Amino acid sequence: MSHPPDRPEILDSDHLSTRTREILTSRLSVSTAQPRTLSLRAYAALDALLPVLLPLDEILPPATDIAMTARIDAALSGPRDGWRFADLPPDAEAWESALLTLDDVAAEQHGLAFIHLAPDLRGALLDAVMEGQIGLEREGRLTASQMKRWSGDLRGEVVDCIMSDPRIQQALGISSSLTGGDTVFQGFTKVGSDSREDFEPKATAPLLQMAESSE
Amino acid sequence: MSSSTLMKTFAKTDIVDTLIIGSGAGGAPLAAELARNGKTVVVLEAGPAFPATGHTPDEIAARELYWLHERLSAGTNPQAFGGNNSGTGLGGSLLHYGAFMPRMDARDFHLHTETGKGVDWPFGLDELLPYIERVESFIGVSGPAHYPWDPERRYAYAPPPANSAALKMREGCDALGLRHADGPAALITRDIEQPHFGTRHACANCGACHQGCRNGAKSGTDNTWLPMAVAYGAELRPGCFAHTIERDSSGRVTGVVYRQNGVEHRQKCATLVLAAGAVETPRLLLTNGLANSSGQVGQNYMTHVSTQVWGEFDEDIRPNRGYPSLTITEDMMRPKDADFVGGYLVQSLGMMPATWGQNLARSTTTRGPAFARALAGYNRSAGMGINGECLPRPENRVTLSDEKDAFGIPKPLIEHSYGPNEWAMHHHAARLMTQMWETVGAKDIRVIDRAAHMIGTCRMGADAGSNVVNPVGRSFDIDNLWVSDHSIFPSAAAANPALAIMALSLRTAEAMLRT
Numbered sequence: 001m002s003h004p005p006d007r008p009e010i011l012d013s014d015h016l017s018t019r020t021r022e023i024l025t026s027r028l029s030v031s032t033a034q035p036r037t038l039s040l041r042a043y044a045a046l047d048a049l050l051p052v053l054l055p056l057d058e059i060l061p062p063a064t065d066i067a068m069t070a071r072i073d074a075a076l077s078g079p080r081d082g083w084r085f086a087d088l089p090p091d092a093e094a095w096e097s098a099l100l101t102l103d104d105v106a107a108e109q110h111g112l113a114f115i116h117l118a119p120d121l122r123g124a125l126l127d128a129v130m131e132g133q134i135g136l137e138r139e140g141r142l143t144a145s146q147m148k149r150w151s152g153d154l155r156g157e158v159v160d161c162i163m164s165d166p167r168i169q170q171a172l173g174i175s176s177s178l179t180g181g182d183t184v185f186q187g188f189t190k191v192g193s194d195s196r197e198d199f200e201p202k203a204t205a206p207l208l209q210m211a212e213s214s215e
Numbered sequence: 216m217s218s219s220t221l222m223k224t225f226a227k228t229d230i231v232d233t234l235i236i237g238s239g240a241g242g243a244p245l246a247a248e249l250a251r252n253g254k255t256v257v258v259l260e261a262g263p264a265f266p267a268t269g270h271t272p273d274e275i276a277a278r279e280l281y282w283l284h285e286r287l288s289a290g291t292n293p294q295a296f297g298g299n300n301s302g303t304g305l306g307g308s309l310l311h312y313g314a315f316m317p318r319m320d321a322r323d324f325h326l327h328t329e330t331g332k333g334v335d336w337p338f339g340l341d342e343l344l345p346y347i348e349r350v351e352s353f354i355g356v357s358g359p360a361h362y363p364w365d366p367e368r369r370y371a372y373a374p375p376p377a378n379s380a381a382l383k384m385r386e387g388c389d390a391l392g393l394r395h396a397d398g399p400a401a402l403i404t405r406d407i408e409q410p411h412f413g414t415r416h417a418c419a420n421c422g423a424c425h426q427g428c429r430n431g432a433k434s435g436t437d438n439t440w441l442p443m444a445v446a447y448g449a450e451l452r453p454g455c456f457a458h459t460i461e462r463d464s465s466g467r468v469t470g471v472v473y474r475q476n477g478v479e480h481r482q483k484c485a486t487l488v489l490a491a492g493a494v495e496t497p498r499l500l501l502t503n504g505l506a507n508s509s510g511q512v513g514q515n516y517m518t519h520v521s522t523q524v525w526g527e528f529d530e531d532i533r534p535n536r537g538y539p540s541l542t543i544t545e546d547m548m549r550p551k552d553a554d555f556v557g558g559y560l561v562q563s564l565g566m567m568p569a570t571w572g573q574n575l576a577r578s579t580t581t582r583g584p585a586f587a588r589a590l591a592g593y594n595r596s597a598g599m600g601i602n603g604e605c606l607p608r609p610e611n612r613v614t615l616s617d618e619k620d621a622f623g624i625p626k627p628l629i630e631h632s633y634g635p636n637e638w639a640m641h642h643h644a645a646r647l648m649t650q651m652w653e654t655v656g657a658k659d660i661r662v663i664d665r666a667a668h669m670i671g672t673c674r675m676g677a678d679a680g681s682n683v684v685n686p687v688g689r690s691f692d693i694d695n696l697w698v699s700d701h702s703i704f705p706s707a708a709a710a711n712p713a714l715a716i717m718a719l720s721l722r723t724a725e726a727m728l729r730t
Contacts, residue, residue, distance in 0.1 A: 017429075020271045053582050059591060082281050083296035086289035086616070086628055123583060130580040152577045159572035162590065164275045169568070172591055176535035176568050179272045179421035185430050187419025191378040191537030193530040200533070207591055 006064070008170035008201075015178035015186050015199050024166040024177060030067045030074065037076040037092050042099035043069065048115040049102070052123040054158050058207040059171050066168070071161050085149050094142070098150040101141040105134050126151075173203030223448045227482050231255045233727070234471055234484035236457045236499070239307015240716040241700030242490030243436035243444065244350065248724035250447035257482055258444070259455040259473055262303030265310065267437070270427030274569040277426035280304060280311040286494060287616050290632040292666060294518060295577070298425060298570060300669050301492050305453050306437030308492070308713075311425050314401040314433050315540050315711050316356050317560055318347055318365070320548050323604065323708035330556040332636065333606050334515075334705040337677050337686035346718035351399075354434035354717070355407070355415070358399040364545040372404045375418045378537030380597035383528065384563035387599070387651030388544055398543030398562055401434040401713070411446035412438050420537045422565060440717075455480070458624055460487065460503045460696075467695050474622065486695045486727065490720070493669040493702040497613045498627045500673070500683075506690045511683050513614055513672050515607035516629060517707040520640045521667035523564060523574065523600040524648035526657025527592045534565035534596055547601070547647070548709060555639035557604025560709050561648065564598035571596065578663040592659065599651065601644045602667070605707040606636050613672050631666065668701075668712055675703035687726035688719065699723045 006028060011021055035043040047069040060066070076092045088094045106114040106125060114122065128134045130151045135144030142150060162168050169177060178199060180186045190197055203209075225231055232254040235242045242258060250256045261282075271277055282301035288294050302308035321340040326333035351370070358370030374397035377385070381397075388395040402418045409415045415431035415438055424433055431438045441451060452475070459472035461481070470483040489496045497513040500506050540562040548558035566574075572590055581589060610632055615625035633641070645662045652660050675698075676682035679691040684703050690696040699720045701712045708715070 017271065019269060020273050020276075023271060023273045023276045054586050054590075055584060056587065058584060058587055079278065079283060080285070081278055081297035082283040082301075083286040083288050083294075085293055086287035090285075126582060127580070130582075151580075155576035156573045159576040159590065160275060160569050163569040163572045163593075164273060172568075173594055174535065174568050175533060176422070177272055179423050180419060180429065182268075185416070185419055185421070187421040188536040189420075191376050191420050191422075191533075192382060193379040193528070193532055196531055196533070203591075203594065205591055207588060 006167070008166045010170050010177060010201055011166055013178055013199055014181045017180065017182050020177055027071065027165055030070045032067055032070040035073050037073050038096055038099065041103060042096045043073055045099040045103045045114045046072065048122060049126060050158065052119050052126055053155070054162065059205040060167060064167060066165050068158070068161050072157055075157065075161070088146055088149055091153070094150055094153070097140055097142050098147060101134070101136050101147060102129065104136060104141065170201050171203065171205040172208065173201045175200035222445050222450060224450050225255065225257055227480055229255070230483045230485055231257045232484070233486045233488060234259065234482055235488045235490055236471065237307060237490035237492065237700065238305050238441060238451060239302060239436060239490065239492070240309055240713045241492070241720050242307070242488065243440035244717045244720035245488060245490070245699050245724040246444040246449050247440040247447065248721055249727065250444045250449040252728050256444060256449035257484070258449060258451045259457050259471065259482070260305050260451065260453045261456045262305070262453060264305045264453045265427065267427065267429055267431060270429045272421070272423035272426045272567065274426060274567050277311070280427055284620055285626055287618065287626055287628045288631070289628060290611065290630040292631050292633045294629060294631045294666055299667050301494065305441060305451055306435045309435035310427055310437065312713055313424050313540060315562060316399040316401040316714050317543065317710040318399070319343070319708045319710045319715050320545070320558070322549065323557065323706065323710070326557055326604070326706055332556045333604070336705050337675065343715065343718050343722070346721045347714060349721060350714060350717040354401060354439045355403040356399055356401050356434065357404050359397045363394045363396050370399060374541065375400065375402065375404055375420060375538040377541050378539070378565050379530070379532040380534060380563040380565045381537070381541035383597045383655055384542040384599055384651070386655045390654040391651055393544050393546045395542050395544045397541055400538055400541065402432045402538065403434065409438060410443065412442040418538065422535045422537055422539060423567065424539060425567065425570070456622065457499070458502070458622060460499065460505060466693060468693060486697065488697045488699050490699045492700050493672045494613050494627050494629060496698060496700055496702045497672040498615070501615050502624055506683060506692045506696055508692050509679065509681055509683055511674050511681060514609065514612050515671040515674055516611045516613050516631060517605045517607055517670040517704070518631060518666035519668045519707060519709070520559065520603035520605055520637050520644070521600055521665050522641045522644045522648070523598050523663040523665065524645060524652060524660060525596055525598040525663065526652040526660045527595045528597060528657055530595065532595050532597050534571065534593065534598070535567055537565060539565040547644070550643065553643060555636045555643065557636070557640070558709055559601040559603030559640060559644055561599055561601050561644070564600045566598065568593050574663050574665070575661065578661065589659070597657070599648045602709055602711055603640045603644065604709050605666070606634060607671060607706065608632070608634050670701045670704045670707045670712060673698050673702035674705050676705055688723040689726070697723060697727060
């Protein structure tokens with residue numbers, strides 16, 4: 001069976017349950033038509049923020065788009081994980097306010113919307129957020145300490161999105177979804193170091209090629 | 216759950232002998248024990264009945280096993296809940312727990328007597344040990360033939376195979392002269408017929424314990440106590456969110472109002488047991504204004520100091536494979552160079568990728584290509600982590616926030632801040648584990664400051680003035696109200712709480728049968 005570049009081989013493994021296959025496959029096609037949670041302005045700021053936080057060009061094949069912005073925006077309107085920092089508003093509101101804070105600060109410091117800043121300036125602003133140095137004391141915006149808190153949520157959300165994506169799992173050689181099929185629950189026979197089983201993916205990410213070739 | 220027998224059901228107008236809120240480690244053993252002794256029992260569970268075969272290793276979808284009613288986390292160490300704590304569904308938190316099942320250290324029952332800090336339990340290990348052994352025997356716990364810190368101890372099942380992280384930690388312990396062993400794990404390593412349940416298969420080393428065990432190898436309440444309770448005539452009601460406790464003019468509990476599929480129902484009962492955990496149990500008492508003459512409901516919220524240290528190796532580790540946390544050392548239960556009271560257990564750590572990535576993401580501020588490279592190091596990563604004593608502190612507590620949830624009930628606010636003892640333990644453990652990883656060649660070593668588990672808030676003790684329940688779990692204020700979960704722990708101790716919760720549950724059931 002041949003695979004279009006967007007369909008990772010792990011999805012056709014018989015070590016995958018039907019339910020898990022459906023969950024993973026659903027992440028391959030996400031509607032990017034319009035934001036579900038964020039305003040257009042906040043969505044655009046997030047879209048410009050993600051590449052400076054976590055660029056994927058060294059992990060995925062060229063031109064692969066996993067629609068991270070759309071998936072995070074959608075996730076913010078879906079079931080959450082049952083808790084939040086007491087000093088932040090509810091998740092969807094916190095994200096909207098944080099991204100607008102970033103955009104306002106960009107305009108104040110550089111006279112440009114966040115999306116129009118060069119990548120190094122966007123990165124510098126994100127660093128300042130993570131250091132607790134950027135915030136606004138006004139309605140609908142977050143203070144510097146709230147922005148710092150939110151930056152942890154941002155990083156966590158991005159990682160959830162990435163590590164649960166079948167294309168990323170394939171590229172990094174991660175076998176965590178392949179715990180067993182519907183009729184036979186195979187698990188793993190080998191669990192020690194340097195003992196990849198045949199059904200487990202080999203890493204294909206460019207940044208891991210050096211390590212793999214020495215295997 | 217698979218049960219061959221049809222479950223008995225009760226009318227809501229029936230006054231059942233015992234109504235239990237919660238079907239996890241606190242509620243389920245007690246339900247089984249009371250039903251086995253002829254009591255009529257109904258268990259209300261807020262979550263659904265998950266079929267084990269439907270569990271998925273996908274970490275995002277598997278959040279369905281977490282308690283998802285929003286909690287607000289505050290303090291200088293606001294605790295990240297989610298996967299770390301409460302569960303939902305028939306089986307409670309044991310649906311997603313890691314099944315690491317050490318016994319409480321005998322010294323941890325008497326920490327105050329030993330050190331002048333913390334709180335003593337109203338009894339010692341000798342009192343709880345018979346119940347601990349009953350739990351281990353009934354649910355199935357694997358462990359080594361020889362346990363270095365307790366030579367008398369025996370486990371019915373051989374340990375699962377050691378994964379890469381477990382093997383690496385053994386090397387680290389050997390290098391530093393620490394004893395190590397395969398830790399006690401609540402899973403079975405050969406197929407068995409579980410009484411009242413059916414076939415449970417041997418652990419397949421799939422590594423997704425925290426996402427729900429698909430073949431019954433992990434010992435939860437869903438495949439042990441709950442089917443036993445049903446076999447003896449108890450009724451389990453999933454999807455029932457209990458919110459109001461009703462009383463008569465004398466103040467005794469008469470029943471509970473709960474919501475199921477958007478409709479309010481009332482179940483009458485002669486006795487009520489709260490087994491909803493260290494946040495929901497005090498929340499129920501606080502919203503209903505009950506059982507708090509001591510002023511202690513919600514107070515002394517505790518966790519475990521759960522520092523982790525991760526490193527990267529020049530090997531294909533694949534940390535998702537195998538039982539995640541097999542190797543243990545108990546040598547740090549009272550370290551000679553400690554600048555803190557109490558002690559901690561060290562365990563090896565494999566981990567599923569999103570959980571691992573979350574820890575990495577929240578403990579660093581790296582970004583750009585360096586962040587991508589760190590995440591790409593997943594398959595070469597191994598970890599160690601601790602569970603350590605956390606002292607009760609007045610500023611750590613569960614209260615009702617000003618915000619209401621979808622049911623119109625105040626969301627709980629959980630304040631959690633480390634004190635000097637917790638920080639000293641964290642730094643001690645971080646130094647030790649860093650040294651261990653350095654010694655065995657790990658690179659990019661990363662310390663993660665975190666707390667886990669949830670303990671305390673309805674303290675058990677002999678004195679009605681400073682405790683919520685007496686030494687067998689009965690409310691001092693309302694004689695037909697009992698609490699059976701980790702909220703009654705007077706101190707956190709170092710061991711993961713599930714085993715002690717189940718043992719206390721059996722003990723409380725016996726006390727209820729005597730009254």
